[in-house]
Amino acid sequence: MLGLWHTVVATPLMKLKIQFKVTKKASYSLDIATEPLAIPIQIDSLTVEGNRLRGLAKAFWRPGEDIVVDLAYDEDRLYGELRMPGLGSLPIEAARGRGPALSESLAEQVKPYRKDGVAKRSNEEIREAVETLLNRMSLEEKIGQMFQVPASNFSFGNAVETDPPEKLIAEGRAGSVLGAFDVSRVFELQKIAVEESPHRIPLLFNADIIHGAQTIFPIPLAWSCSWDMDAIKEACAIAAKEASASGTVYNHGPMIDVSRDPRWGRVSEGAGEDPYLGGLIAKAQVDGFQGDSLLEPETIVACLKHFIGYGAAEGGRDYNTVDISEATLRNVYLPPFQAGLQAGAGSVMNAFNIYQGVPVAASKALMKDLLRDELGFDGILISDYGAVDEIVVHGLVEDVKEAAKLAVDATMDIEMATRSFEHLPQLVREGKISEAQINDAARRILTLKYRLGLMDDPFRYVRPEKETEYHFHEEHLKASRELAQKSIVLLKNDGVLPMADYGDGNGNSNKNGNGSGGRVALIGPFADSRDLLGPWQFSRFGHETATLYEGLRDKGISEERLLYAKGCGVNTTIEGGIAEALEQAKQADVVLLALGESSDMSGEAASRMSIELPEAQMRLAKAVVALGKSVVLVLTNGRPLVLDWFERNVNAIVETWFLGSQAGHAIADVLVGDYNPSGKLTMSFPAHTGQIPVYYNHFRTGRPLTEANRQQKYISQYLDGPNEPLYPFGYGLSYTRFEYSDLKLDRNRLAAGEELRVSITVSNAGSEDGEEVVQLYIQDCHGSIVRPVKELKGFSKLRLAKGENKEVEFRIVAEDLTFWMPGVGYTAEPGKFVVFVGPNSRDVQSAEFSFG
Template identity: 40%
Template sequence: MSGDHIEFSEVFPMARLGRRTAAISAAFALAFMAGGSAVAAGGSDDDPASARTRDHAGRTIERKVDRLLSRMTTQEKLQQVQLLSDGQITDADAEAGVGSVFSLVDPVAINHFQHVAVEQSRLHIPILFAYDTIHGYRTIFPVPLGAASSFDPAVAQADAVVGAKESAIQGLKQIYSPMVDVSHEPRWGRIVEGAGEDPYLGSVMSAARVEGTQGTDYSAPDKVVASVKHYVAYGQPEGGRDYNTTDLSESRLRNLYLPPFKAAIDAGADTVMCSFNAINGVPGCANEYTETEILKKEWGFDGFVESDYTAVAELRACPPVKPDSGPCGHGVAADGPDAGAAALMAGTDSEMVSTNLRDYGQELLADGRITMSRLDDAVRRILRVKFRAGLFDHPYVDVGTASDPASYGQPADLAKSRWAAGRSMVLLKNDGGALPLDATRSTALIGPFGQTVDEMLGPWSGRGSDDLAPKFVSLLDGLTAASSAPVTYTAACNLAHNFDPPNNAVPPITADDEVCAGPGVDGTTIQDAVAAANSADQVVLALGESGFMSGESNSRSQLDLPGHQEDLLNAVVATGKPVVVVLLNGHPLDLTAVVDEPAAILEAWFPGTEGGNAVADVLYGKVNPGGKLPVSFPRGVGTVPYYYNHEPAGRPCDATFKWNARYRDLPTCDPLYAFGYGLSYTSFDVSDLTLSRTSVGRNGSVTVSMVVTNTGDRAGDDVAQLYIHDPVASLSQPVRRLRGFERVSLEPGASTTVTFTLDKSDFGFYDNRGRFVVEPGTIEVYGGDSSAATMTASFTITR
């Protein structure tokens, strides 16, 4: 296909997500009560700019912003663009008019500094208090990669609703979530915080989280403003190492990495965090093209952009010309003034932690290196968000409510966390129907993660382990409560955490630092685990990663089970008892060395506060797992990055032929487990792929349907998945692209028809000049319940 193109103003490929996610609230209620699903398909040609048109209240806010801005001195404006940490803020900062503060969570201290700002500063502008509520504040939900495994936006939205409510109770009015970075790098530690490798799935989850966080009006007492991060392409660092550089084409930027951000903006997100990484040599927080040209001009974003932690200081070369404190490295600025100017003029509106704009702004204005109009624009955006958040009317937190344990972990919210965790688990293997377990038979729980908190909650778990937080449910707690027969626990080996020592100077990792390198916390060894297995009817082996092995600055060079967990697995399997592995992890793991050993493998990720109960629900059959992988599991770390939506090569992989894109030491180029893969305790058949037409104009649409049938003997969920491929185009296109999915719940023998609508936002793609093009020719359609779907059909796009 080649030929016609459409200008950006004619189409926003993710615009239809706005209509889709508007129904998520109702879908969540239905899904939570009845085990149903939320539909992730539909179409709309609505202009997304209309969705952001402000009503009378919005015009009133603009007048208030204008009046306040006209009264501000230059130094007050420079204070307003300053974002300080909890360890930096002082009374003097508050009185001077500092704009924002993050990670301060003591409600008394929040009210103190807010009182100084509101009552003692000249213009009485309130401070915006923020926090990293990623998958829960005190009631912790599954990590976002786990939530994406649900293929149900209602799960992501439930997480966001509860996290926003608990954050707001604490006195916070902004959260640094959602993280929507698409990643094809399983080594990257922060892959755990996003929705995996697909921009379509990521867009659906992104919009759901924004709507759950903000609702229709984030001035509401149980809502906060969302900050979408990390803008942009942070999830594809070279070598999988956090903060590292990214180099990519214009088409990849727009087709793969921008869509989840666009979906979040269309859903109403009012703040964006620019990223640490450089994109094609230009750091994210000094990138005029991405921050101003795309985000603010093309997309019409009228909120504000904040930098990530010291990201403005990091623009400087090392050593900087001026001996300012803070990190340096990118080398696009000589010193602090240079860095502040570069960030502001590129489109960064708020500087986190480093103080280059506040300290040097007057000098930069005098020298003409920044303009007053651009500074005013930044301040205007910040004030606009504060007015929309209702901070001028309600600046203070209710200390009594914030300090009351009953305010957090409410029964309904814990039930949602448990529901979300069960819905997020993926059954990778189940030979011989090993699962579900028999609750009347004795169970030996073995492994270092049976009673640990961090492996339930995972990284970025807010204040989920604080005194005011609800008590987490361990695996041992959950299995014991669910079983009518004895459950024993043997740690078998240790869980060392020497990855984050004082002063952040990480020493070389030794054997003593690894998971499963010595006796367990209960003094037991692998030999004790063998004895425990021999004494039980069935074995649950809890393996995976320490909670400190994923998240920020936790990239891994190897992706296998760390330490001697493989030895533990082999020893327990050798007993001959049925062994079920429960994985607790944040990276997609390399399981090639162990996949053949256990009878069953359940991917539970880091499941949250109610994780132990949720795992037990699945293991004992109360919940039938229906999750699907949002990311490919590699067949060896040497095969990464691998992702299902790769482009074809001139010599595509054929393991039976030498001269092509294969590995000489692997029998296949396929991953161990593919995107969209997941088993169930029942069986399903996906059939009857049908198109409403075989020819369509570029502005037309095609309805695609398929039938899902439960062919087994248990009720369960499956996810119908729709993929397309453009086989002949002006740019080589991915071998498959997800363009619709729906999770359905079916009784044994029942069938349902799932329908999707494809339109120009699906047919087309962005070229390397940033143009959205819809080219005439054939579009191949694939239907099934994984990215390996085999049902095919096709239609033709006419000129």
């Protein structure tokens, strides 16, 4: 019965494909996936008696209710019953293999609706077509384009009372649809739009494609640690290719908020704490999602979110207040948006927070004056989920009618999910907003629909035959594994890694494998878990995620030498779990502790006051470490964690984040030395939660802590711990050793219009080939406003063979010294500067120069 099984059952709501994956180590495990609803289920308690499997799992969508499985099997059948809350008892008659996609039967049905040979329209032709259509539309019909409706009753917040999407679309009261992940649903709703709605205007189909569609890549915080723009761009291009095959044309991503507080769950979706690196990654993501042209059917619209300051939520609590200066807004939080807009992003989404006392969704100063007028953005501005209604909840206005007015005054084009914009016709009739404002919004929406080719070929993105070809494609999985390798950060290593001699020596082990065969104990809730994808993904292939156990087994470590014990749950103890883990660990030469966070502990609405590992896992870790064995901590998580105890007590720490579909294989590649880790942190790891926020590009105080004054009292420091993070921004180790020497500047004075060249020699002084991220920082020593102690302004990824050295050169120009200050705007001031170069933001060499 081991392996993949599939069946299709009819439910009162839909036809449902169910897949089962049965695996066995010391005992059996069962993973279940469904299509079109991407609901991954791992049966928690599974018993096998004879040819029967019985088990239970919690239904996360119905708290307090269980999923019940009762199956039997023979050589070619898996049959019985599956009871799922909301769907009832489902009879199961499953056959071997993954089976056909549900959408395959749609391929022939959709062919007559497609159009061939549609000519590309010029910008002028699009403009004329849009104006002609606007002139035929009533006020209500134009406002109808400004609504985005959910494809189902599923809600990401408070329930929205409204008509069903079918009715709204047929009546022309919706211009876009959120979350129709099933291509059959896309086809169904698009048919209503083009056959029944006024003017037959096609719909936009939107979804959150954050780090993959069906093939899942590392979470964005992880892939930012690769510092590899080409690989990130490729990941987004693959995600667009897979998503567009299912009808998605408009992405609610990338999230490019700068994040300085790891308590905030949404740090997992961004690129960390640095605005310069965040800008480069924003551009790479836009380029990947949008490609060379939005008219290409394998690209999707990129939406920059969340404009702006969302990452500065007080206390790291989601949706909370933001109170920052305009200088901080512009110098820290704005640069990634500037880079994304320059890359041509077609859309921007507002932030949930307030800025200077006004919810961003209602802020004319931010969305019209800054985003549109100053930055020149002429694309679609979409509200985040329910953000227009929340203008009332914030306390800015009394009712949703006034909220709708403020949002339109701020040039909001699309209201997501809620229906405040239903007040717009009355507001126009009362003269409180103008029809010209409505025309502007409808014009932008219709222009995008023409640019995407939807107005000429509404079904061009309904391509079930491409789903079969693209989803979970072998080349996509290969790209996911390679980016996952690059995203892993080695935080500590006393020499226990790589595990040199644990394979079989027959090509399945690392390069040093000789088959001598030590024993490895793999212990912890993530030792054989498929919960490695992270938040904000909707893959129907979650049950095929490669676990760490599978990754190590596939490296040639035999099951006799790969000792396994779960030990505990993510947040719960297991009766006898620690005892079983210790029994396995006692027999091993090295222990891999696979600990971390579950996917629902990171992402939206997943803020944490404490970012230590849960108590159940800490008890397991302390018991294992007490044995005195060599211990490697392998982390699965979506944010920086407090690791001070582990830094002091284990031999190695490997930060793997949530790595996606090929996570287990990528982690195993690093552990056995088939891949030399090269990732560098893009968020500082605090030594203690009480330090937060802790980030590298902070300001000096009037009483800064130095080595010389460390023993004094009236200094900016803690009584009970360090100021510095445990692991700083840019930090990451390798299995080899890099040395930096001979920092040189070609001049000590830089004038406007000139460039200053900085060079340094980097040597691989270790015994392995490796890759290093050489980082350049600049400090503006004196300014009209105080400046950070250092700011990242360049980096170079360098591959060096063992014993090899290379000179790395950077070029500094006046633009690298530019910042924004009140009353002046953007400027580079004359004065003294320090340039730093090194392997991270802390361990650097320095030299001075002057500008002006």
